[in-house]
Amino acid sequence: MSAAGVVDPARVVDESGRVVLEGVGKRYDTVRGPVDAVADVTLEIAPGEVAAVVGASGCGKSTVLRMLAGFERPTAGSLVVGGRPVRGPGPDRGVVFQDYGLFPWLTVAENVRWGPRRQRLPRGVVRRRTEAVIETVGLTRFADRFPGELSGGMQQRVALARVLANEPAVLLMDEPFGALDALTRTSMQHELRRIHREAGTTILLVTHSIEEAVYLADRVVVMAGGASVGVPGHVREVVAVDLAGERDVNAPDFNAVERRIAALVHAGTDGPGGGADAADRA
Amino acid sequence: MRRPTAALWAPRLGRLALGLAVLALLVAMWHLGVRGEWVLVFDIKMAFLPEPLDVAVLLWDFAFGGVNDDAFSRTLWEHLGASTLRVLAGFALAAVLAIPLGVLMGRFALVNAALDPAVNLFRPIPATAWVPLVLLIIGFGSQATVFLITLSAFFPILLNTLGATREVSPRLVEAARMLGTRPAGILLRVVVPAATPGIVSGLRIGLGLAWVILVLGESNGIDTGLGSMITLAREQVRTDRIVVGMIVIGVAGFCSDRLLVLGLRGLFGRRPLMRAA
Ligand SMILES: Nc1ncnc2c1ncn2[C@@H]1O[C@H](COP(=O)(O)OP(=O)(O)OP(=O)(O)O)[C@@H](O)[C@H]1O
Ligand SMILES: [Mg+2]
Numbered sequence: 001m002s003a004a005g006v007v008d009p010a011r012v013v014d015e016s017g018r019v020v021l022e023g024v025g026k027r028y029d030t031v032r033g034p035v036d037a038v039a040d041v042t043l044e045i046a047p048g049e050v051a052a053v054v055g056a057s058g059c060g061k062s063t064v065l066r067m068l069a070g071f072e073r074p075t076a077g078s079l080v081v082g083g084r085p086v087r088g089p090g091p092d093r094g095v096v097f098q099d100y101g102l103f104p105w106l107t108v109a110e111n112v113r114w115g116p117r118r119q120r121l122p123r124g125v126v127r128r129r130t131e132a133v134i135e136t137v138g139l140t141r142f143a144d145r146f147p148g149e150l151s152g153g154m155q156q157r158v159a160l161a162r163v164l165a166n167e168p169a170v171l172l173m174d175e176p177f178g179a180l181d182a183l184t185r186t187s188m189q190h191e192l193r194r195i196h197r198e199a200g201t202t203i204l205l206v207t208h209s210i211e212e213a214v215y216l217a218d219r220v221v222v223m224a225g226g227a228s229v230g231v232p233g234h235v236r237e238v239v240a241v242d243l244a245g246e247r248d249v250n251a252p253d254f255n256a257v258e259r260r261i262a263a264l265v266h267a268g269t270d271g272p273g274g275g276a277d278a279a280d281r282a
Numbered sequence: 283m284r285r286p287t288a289a290l291w292a293p294r295l296g297r298l299a300l301g302l303a304v305l306a307l308l309v310a311m312w313h314l315g316v317r318g319e320w321v322l323v324f325d326i327k328m329a330f331l332p333e334p335l336d337v338a339v340l341l342w343d344f345a346f347g348g349v350n351d352d353a354f355s356r357t358l359w360e361h362l363g364a365s366t367l368r369v370l371a372g373f374a375l376a377a378v379l380a381i382p383l384g385v386l387m388g389r390f391a392l393v394n395a396a397l398d399p400a401v402n403l404f405r406p407i408p409a410t411a412w413v414p415l416v417l418l419i420i421g422f423g424s425q426a427t428v429f430l431i432t433l434s435a436f437f438p439i440l441l442n443t444l445g446a447t448r449e450v451s452p453r454l455v456e457a458a459r460m461l462g463t464r465p466a467g468i469l470l471r472v473v474v475p476a477a478t479p480g481i482v483s484g485l486r487i488g489l490g491l492a493w494v495i496l497v498l499g500e501s502n503g504i505d506t507g508l509g510s511m512i513t514l515a516r517e518q519v520r521t522d523r524i525v526v527g528m529i530v531i532g533v534a535g536f537c538s539d540r541l542l543v544l545g546l547r548g549l550f551g552r553r554p555l556m557r558a559a
Contacts, residue, residue, distance in 0.1 A: 071456055091462035101457035105475045105553045115461040148554055166461060 016082035016092065016169035017047035017202035019068065025076030025232070026063050037063045039232035041077070043221060047169075050196060050203040052213035054265055055223030060233025061206040064223075065174050068204065069095045082169050091115055094163025096173040100155045102147040108158050109134065109143040115166035133161040136195060153184035157191075164195070170202045178208060189215055210265065214257050215247050222264040237264050309334050332522035341526045354523065357511070362534060364506040368424060368499070369492045369538070372431025376488055380436045381481060384443025388450075389473060401440065409434045409495050413502070422503025430499040435488035442487065446480020447473055478555040482546060489542055493535035508534070 024041040027034050038060035045051045053061045066072045068079055070089035079086040081093060089095075102111050113130040121129075134143055137157035147155050156176060163171065177185040189212060196203060196216075207213050213220045220239045225231035239261055248254055313335075314320075315328035322328065332340075343349035347356040387394040387401075409430050420426040450473050458472045474481075500509025508531050515523035546556060 069456075069460055071459075089456070089459040091460070093460065095456070095460040097453060097457070099453060101451075101453040103454065103457070103472070103475070105478070105555050114458075114463075118462045118464070118467060146552070146554060162461065 015047060017049075017200075018080075018082060019043075019045040019170060019202060019204065020080040021064070021068075021077065022080075023077035024064070024067065024074050024079060026060070026067060026072065027075040035227045036232035037227055039076070039234055041233075041235055043235060043238070045202055045204060045219075047202055048200045049219065050205065050217045051219050051221055052217035053204065053206045053221045053223060054208070054210055054213050054261065055233070055236075056226065056265065057208075058226035058228045058233075059223040060226060061223055062174055063233065065095075065172050065204060065206050068170070069093055069172050091119060091166040092168055093170045093172055094166055094168035096156070096159050096163060096171065096176045098175040098178045100147070100152075100159045102155055102158055102162070104147050107144050107146055108139055108150070108161075111147065111158055112161045112165050114162060119166070129165050129167075133164045136164065136198070137161045137191070151184075153180050153188060156180065156188060160192075160195070164199065167199075168201060170204065173203065173205045175206055175208060177212065185212075192216060210258050210261050211249055214241055214243075214254060214261065215249060217241055220261055222261060224265075224267070236267075239264070330521060332525055337522055337525050337529070340522050341529060344523075344526055344530075358530060360506055361508050361511050362530060364424075365496055365500065365508045365531075366534065366538075368427050368507065369431060369489075369496055372428045372495075373435050373489050373492045375428070375432045376435035376439055376492075377485060379432075380439035380484070380488075381443050384440045384481075384484075385447050385469065385474060385477065387440075388444045388447025388477070389469060394444075401437075405437050405441075409498055413498060417502060424504065426502070427496065427499030427504065427507070427509075431492045431495050434491045434495040438487040438491060439481075439484040442484025443477060443481045446477035446484075449480070450476040475555060478550075479557045482556050486539055486542060489538055490535060493531055493538070497531065 021041050021043045025039040026037045067074050070086050113126050116126040116129050134140055139157055177188050222236045223233055224236040225233045241257055316331050316333050319329035343355050345358040387397055416426045454472050454476055458468050497509035500507040501513040504510040508527050512524055512527035
C-alpha cells in the first residue's frame with residue numbers, strides 16, 4: 001500500500017488544518033514573580049502550509065508550540081485550530097518532540113498504533129495505517145524492535161510515524177532534528193518534505209537552523225525578545241520564502257533569504273517599540 | 283540476532299565461579315575458626331559454633347533422614363512449605379495493597395496529602411515493636427505471622443512504587459495525551475509500565491524482608507515453620523539446628539528472589555521493564 005493512500009487528499013484543502021493565534025500571551029508565575037514568556041502573538045497558518053519558527057534561545061518558540069499542543073494554557077488571547085479553540089491536547093495536533101518521547105517498553109509497531117488504538121478504530125484500519133506509516137518512514141524491517149535498539153534518527157522516524165498514524169490536521173515539531181547528526185538531519189529534512197507533499201498536513205516547525213527553516217517552510221516566523229532580555233517574546237517578522245521548484249541550499253536566491261532571516265534573528269532586542277535599541281547594543 | 287551462547291555464558295560462569303570461591307573461603311574460615319576456638323570482634327566465640335561438616339550432615343538428615351532418624355529428621359519440607367505459604371500470602375497481600383496505593387499517591391497530590399502523614403508515622407515502627415500488640419489483638423498463630431509479613435513488605439513496595447511513579451517522565455505523559463489517550467489510559471498504560479522497574483525493585487526488597495520477618499512471626503505459638511523450628515532449637519540449646527534453619531531460610535530467600543526475577547522476566551519477555559538484575 002502506498003503512503004499517499006493513507007491520507008485523504010481532501011484534507012489538504014479542508015479547514016481542519018488552519019491555525020489562528022490572536023493576541024496570544026503567556027505569563028508564568030514563578031517564585032521570583034511573574035514572567036512574561038510571550039506577549040501579543042498574532043499569526044495565521046493556512047491549511048497545508050509549512051511555517052517555521054526561528055529566534056534566539058528563550059524567545060518563546062516552545063511556549064507558543066506547547067500552547068498550540070494544549071500542554072499549556074495561554075494567559076491572554078486565543079488559539080484556534082481547525083475552527084475550534086484549543087482546550088487541551090488532542091490527536092488532531094500531532095507533536096514531535098526533540099527527545100522523541102517514545103514508549104520504550106513498546107515496539108515500533110506498538111508505538112505507532114497507539115494513537116489509532118486509543119481512537120478505538122476498527123482493527124483492520126489500525127493495522128493498515130500502522131503498516132502504511134511505518135513504510136512511509138522506511139522502518140518496515142524494524143517494526144518489531146524496541147526504541148532503545150534504534151539510532152536517534154530512526155527513533156525520530158518512529159515518533160513521526162506515530163503522529164502520522166493519527167492523521168493529524170497539524171504537525172507541531174519542536175526542534176525535531178536538533179539531536180541528530182548533520183547527515184541524518186539532512187535526510188530527515190528531505191523525508192519530511194516528501195511526507196508533507198503526500199499528506200498535506202499543516203506543519204509548525206520550531207528550529208534553530210535557519211537553513212532548515214528556509215529549506216522546509218513556506219513562511220518563516222522570526223521571533224525576538226524573551227524573559228531574559230526583559231521584553232516578552234513576540235513575532236518580529238514573518239518572511240515568505242518565495243523559492244520556486246526544488247530548493248537548493250547552495251543556490252544564491254536560497255542564501256539571500258537565509259541572510260535576510262539571519263539579520264532579523266540577530267538584530268538584537270527590538271521591543272514592541274521598534275528596532276532603535278538594536279543599534280545601541282550592536 | 284541472538285548472540286552466540288558461548289559468548290553469553292562464559293563471562294557469567296566466570297562471575298559465578300568467583301562468587302562460589304568467596305563462599306568456599308567463608309566456609310573454610312568457619313571450619314578453622316571453630317577448630318582454633320577463635321574469639322572475634324563483638325566477643326564472638328567461634329568454639330560455640332558447630333563445624334560446617336556436622337551442619338552439612340544435619341542438614342541432609344533434616345531434608346532426607348537416614349542419619350539420626352529422630353523427630354527432626356525429614357521435617358524440612360513440612361517447615362519450608364508452611365513458611366513459604368506464609369511468606370507468599372503476606373507478600374502478595376502487601377503487593378496488592380501497596381502498588382495501587384503507591385501509584386495513586388505518586389500521581390495525585392490530594393491522595394498523597396491524605397496518606398503521606400499516616401504512612402510516615404507508621405513506617406518507622408519496626409515489626410518487633412508490633413509483635414506484643416499483634417499477639418494480643420490477633421493471637422498466636424499463622425495469621426499473626428502473615429500480618430507481620432504484610433506489614434513489613436508493604437512499606438518498601440509502597441515507597442518504591444511512589445518514587446518510581448513520581449519520576450515518570452512528563453514527556454511520556456505529554457506524548458500519550460497528544461495521541462488522544464484518556465486519563466485512565468495514562469495511568470494504566472503509561473504511568474504503570476514506566477514505573478515498573480521501580481515497582482520491581484520494591485517487590486524484591488519486600489520479598490526479602492518477608493523472609494526476615496518470618497522468624498520473628500513464627501517464634502510464637504506455631505509448631506511448623508522454619509522460624510518455629512529455630513525457636514525450638516534455641517530452647518534446646520542446639521546451635522547446629524539453629525544454623526541449619528538459618529541456612530535453609532537464606533537459601534529459600536535467595537531462591538524466591540531468583541524465581542521472582544525469572545518469573546517477571548518471563549512475563550515481560552524482551553520488553554525493557556526491569557533494571558538489570
Ligand atoms: N514552566 C516555565 N516556568 C517559568 N518560565 C518558563 C517556563 N517555561 C518557559 N519559561 C520561560 O519562558 C521563556 C520562553 O521559553 P521557551 O522555552 O518558550 O523559549 P524557546 O524560544 O523555546 O528557547 P530555546 O530556543 O532555548 O528552546 C524563557 O525565558 C523561559 O525561561
Ligand atoms: Mg525551545
